[in-house]
Amino acid sequence: MTTWTVIDEQAVHTVEAGETLTVDPALLGWQRKPEGLCRDEVCIPVPAGVATGPMDAALLARLLGRPLVVDVAERVAAFGASAAERADALRSGLAPDFALPDVDGVVHRLSDYRGRKVVLYAYASW
Amino acid sequence: MWQALHTELGAEGLTVITVAIDDSLDAARPWVRLAGATHPSLVDTEHRFADLYHCVNVPTVLWVDEEGRIVRPQDVHYVSTEYASVTRFHPRKPIAALRAWVRGEAPAYEGSVAGDTKVPTETDQEARAAFAVAWWLHQHDRAEAAERWFVRAGELAPHDFTIRRGSMPIRGIDPAGPAFFQMVADWAAKGNAYYLPLPDTATSPDDFDVEPVEQFTMEQLQARIESQRDAADRAGHGD
Secondary structure, eight states, rough: EEEEEEETTTTEEEEEEOOEEOGGGGTTTOOOEEEEETTTEEOOOTTTTTTHHHHHHHHHHHHHHHOOOTTTTTTTEEEOOOOOHHHHHHTTTOOOOOOBBBTTEEEEEEEGGGTEEEEEEEEEOO | OOOHHHHHHTTTTTTEEEEEEOSSSHHHHHHHHHOOOOOEEOOTOOOOHHHHTTSSSSSEEEEEEETTBEEEEEEEOOOTTHHHHHHOOSSSSHHHHHHHHHHHSSOOOOOOHHHOOOOOOOOHHHHHHHHHHHHHHHTTHHHHHHHHHHHHHHHHHHOHHHHHHTTTTTTTTTTTTTHHHHHHHHHHTTTTTOOOOOOOTOOOOHHHHSSSOOOOOHHHHHHHHHHHHHHHHHHTTTT
């Protein structure tokens, strides 16, 4: 077995797998059921012949519509967010909530400012 | 300047939240101190905000109303005239529009917010995943492997300067030096724009007639950036 680091957006997991990365869908919040991979009310069919338990990471990413980047030599992989999910969220009109630290390390959520008009200004020191 | 607007319009219901897309709290802190900021001054080291809002360059602004709805899409927004003679972005119209919205004198946006909101492609999201791998490798002192993924992320999303320019300090490249200017020149030579502003408050030549800005050369610009860095450095050491 080989130890992999699997990044799922902000979560970082350690996964034991072989030379090819396999990931249990439960790690990403999806449960294997007779209907397929399910989360809340949504189920995604799984091709016939795919065993329960950990599955090929590339197949899992494809089924979920999420990008997957794998550095085989470094044993590091990242599942990104689905473009469709991001697009739907942005077009829904509701500002996606986030939690980020200020320069003193105090965490603020955008939703803390509900009831105020907010200007979100992105900049950088570069 | 954002601090001034936060102070001016705070009693009328506005909160300014700034998000520095920087690689550490330390990188952002001197600039926040220099600005004397009392508004929330956040730092997005992992590009969480950039991912959620498909933010591909700075400086940008979007407006959120009291119910948490985006009422004006993300847009390029320089708030001061400081670099206006070089960037050709004048803040006159955007700031007037902001005041009018906060005071209830004008709608936030005349166009379609959903229609004018830029959203990511699958390749853009693959670039973010590549950046996530690069960032993790960087944090675990695997610089060579990290470099490969920073470069790969930039190749996947060549229009994403939060990745291409934002990763420069991590990679030991001066983000306001020759590599940056060459990157922008190459990008423009292929017929691309470095910024894509919304039409309604986009700068027009007459803005510069109404409110003239200080003119300076590229050499003066670089000297100015150096002097600002020094000032930020002093502010950062002053606490």
